[in-house]
């Protein structure tokens with residue numbers, strides 16, 4: 001099969017000017033239910049976390065079968081694919097690649113492997129920081145790899161330790177003691193569902209219950225809502241659960257370390273209707289916008305949000321400032337992930353392919369434009385130009401996060417540090433670069449207050465360089481130009 005453009009986002013606007021998500025995972029144990037379709041709908045809800053590939057694996061008591069391919073969930077699975085995936089346990093994955101080539105079918109997940117005669121499928125959200133070290137030592141022991149992902153390293157380690165201990169739970173426990181970084185993992189065998197989360201809890205993972213009694217794990221609560229599952233609780237950092245005919249079993253597989261949920265989940269990644277740390281993200285984003293209105297007030301005629309995450313924040317800014325809220329930009333939702341090359345004339349439209357301004361709303365107005373982040377600055381610059389071309393009289397950018405100065409090593413694609421505009425430029429220099437009349441960022445303190453939690457419960461390394469784990473020199477190399485404090 002030839003998929004010529006898989007993984008190469010068409011160069012509409014070079015690379016996106018915001019961090020890219022790094023996968024959604026979903027799992028369900030529900031004998032007697034159509035677990036493949038439950039997973040399919042769960043993946044639809046998690047589509048925003050990754051649009052490069054999607055896959056579903058089902059265990060039917062005897063074996064595990066997987067269907068995966070490049071593209072959106074709606075493109076990958078047909079009715080007959082789902083009809084053929086019958087069983088009592090399933091997992092699913094939507095992928096945005098941060099490690100491994102995005103063009104390889106093998107790198108799409110779920111990752112299928114064998115432990116003796118037993119088949120397992122595994123799906124991973126996050127990024128390990130000691131993958132090379134682990135791969136080298138496994139290769140030294142004669143282990144051969146089929147893909148270039150850290151997910152395969154996890155599966156291989158689990159297989160290795162399970163063969164020693166004769167039980168997957170012990171295999172997972174030993175693997176968790178060795179792997180370092182961010183991981184929210186769902187794994188199935190022919191008859192059981194396992195899920196485990198790194199000891200810092202960097203990527204989210206929640207547990208839910210179906211009305212009929214089955215269990216669900218999902219990256220976000222929106223994956224539970226879509227199939228009518230009730231949110232039971234978040235999985236704890238360092239926790240492992242097993243769900244099978246023996247019931248629900250949870251254990252603290254490795255000790256919890258400093259909780260470090262990625263704060264970008266609150267700012268941008270997670271869907272606004274998801275709940276994290278008992279907080280609805282829509283409300284957190286609304287409060288971020290309201291705090292900006294107090295911190296960085298401005299005289300203006302209209303507040304607009306950059307879809308999607310800027311919109312609730314813009315509503316909050318408008319409520320707090322008394323300036324009317326309006327819809328000024330409409331998003332072409334999935335155009336950035338099409339696999340068809342645009343013509344040169346379409347390519348020249350740049351940001352217009354993704355956002356279309358409502359001229360009659362914007363023309364002649366002094367605008368407050370609320371966005372979630374500025375990473376490299378190029379898209380903000382084009383956005384400002386787009387709004388000026390649509391007749392805006394003034395443009396005041398308000399950003400619901402502090403300046404992004406440090407790259408991510410935990411599964412979010414934020415470029416190398418020298419490409420982060422705020423790592424080298426002052427706020428006023430960034431303002432000048434993007435061409436806005438004024439620019440203000442939310443402070444770290446106000447961002448945390450909007451979540452309703454404490455600063456010590458988050459990873460905020462993008463903003464303060466304080467990484468929850470020490471980043472090995474081989475991983476830092478080439479990505480950092482400044483010394484971090486972590």
Ligand code: SF4
Nearest residue numbers: 262408412459461462
């Ligand atoms: S470094 Fe940034 S994007 Fe990465 S986990 Fe931490 S806060 Fe999230």
